[in-house]
Amino acid sequence: AHDYTKYNNWATINDWVISISSANADLISRQVIGNTYEGRPMHLLQIGKKTSSAKPAIFMDCGFHAREWITHAFCQWFIKEAVSTYGSDPEMTNLLDRMDFFVLPVFNIDGYEYTWTKDRMWRKTRSRNSGSSCIGTDPNRNFDAGWCTTGASSNPCSETYCGSSIESEIESKNLANFIRSNKSIIKSYLTIHSYSQMLLFPYSYKYDLAAHHSELVLFAVAYAIAALRSLYGTRYTSGPGAVTIYPSAGGSDDWAYDLGVKYSYTFELRDEGRYGFLLPESQIKPTCEETMLSVKYIANHVLNNP
Numbered sequence: 001a002h003d004y005t006k007y008n009n010w011a012t013i014n015d016w017v018i019s020i021s022s023a024n025a026d027l028i029s030r031q032v033i034g035n036t037y038e039g040r041p042m043h044l045l046q047i048g049k050k051t052s053s054a055k056p057a058i059f060m061d062c063g064f065h066a067r068e069w070i071t072h073a074f075c076q077w078f079i080k081e082a083v084s085t086y087g088s089d090p091e092m093t094n095l096l097d098r099m100d101f102f103v104l105p106v107f108n109i110d111g112y113e114y115t116w117t118k119d120r121m122w123r124k125t126r127s128r129n130s131g132s133s134c135i136g137t138d139p140n141r142n143f144d145a146g147w148c149t150t151g152a153s154s155n156p157c158s159e160t161y162c163g164s165s166i167e168s169e170i171e172s173k174n175l176a177n178f179i180r181s182n183k184s185i186i187k188s189y190l191t192i193h194s195y196s197q198m199l200l201f202p203y204s205y206k207y208d209l210a211a212h213h214s215e216l217v218l219f220a221v222a223y224a225i226a227a228l229r230s231l232y233g234t235r236y237t238s239g240p241g242a243v244t245i246y247p248s249a250g251g252s253d254d255w256a257y258d259l260g261v262k263y264s265y266t267f268e269l270r271d272e273g274r275y276g277f278l279l280p281e282s283q284i285k286p287t288c289e290e291t292m293l294s295v296k297y298i299a300n301h302v303l304n305n306p
Ligand SMILES: Nc1ncc(C[C@H](C[SeH])C(=O)O)cc1Cl
Pocket: 065, 140, 141, 193, 194, 195, 200, 203, 204, 205, 241, 245, 248, 249, 250, 251, 252, 253, 254, 266, 268
């Protein structure tokens, strides 16, 4: 059965997505933004008080990379916290009254399933590459942001294969279409990865500083990660992706930023390498609780700085 403090397989997550949205119809509406390569429905949850007029929104996805299991756990945790603290936690109540969160609990469903059944360390999608026996594209190299110019490979056998074209992956296309169609209300894009304990922002595909760099730096460094550290002392670094982790092109955060989503961030959750992608289930709760603080901080900042 579904358990927030354990890693749940996709069938369990999918059943839970359907049941929690049905059970909280006042706060959650569910839609399918498309199917994956292998035909699994990509369920998107819209969380927030129902209002007649459109509210500003934050889009958050988890599970871009299949092996980064703590991220799937975080999106589930976020949804649970939202519905269970609405009405009792003033901060969450204010956020859900005035904003909507679009949460995509699992982006790369086919890959996630593969990590449960065949290869725990799988990263990419599971699409076939014509002319190669190697499977999959790195979805975080597949977006229209300096596509395949740096930190990505045009070899289908590479872990950072950029794909045969921009948005070659149906999963990328589904996500990009949704954000393009809703870019007038989407004020922030959060994409959750692991591991390294970093809060990254544009750009990764070039060394130029993002136009909003000063605010992103000030607020990202000084507040969001400080909020995170306040709970268990977990230390994050932050900065533009190119200089903080590595230069790499085709990322969804850079693409969203260039589309006009000013507050665009990549989280790299715990840990720093001791367990890496195999983070023990005992760390799910603390990781999720500390990350909640930084996501709520960002949401408040976005709300107060449209
Ligand atoms: N724009 C980006 N933002 C963050 C990253 C780091 C993640 C870390 Se798993 C990746 O390698 O896909 C990579 C890119 Cl291309």
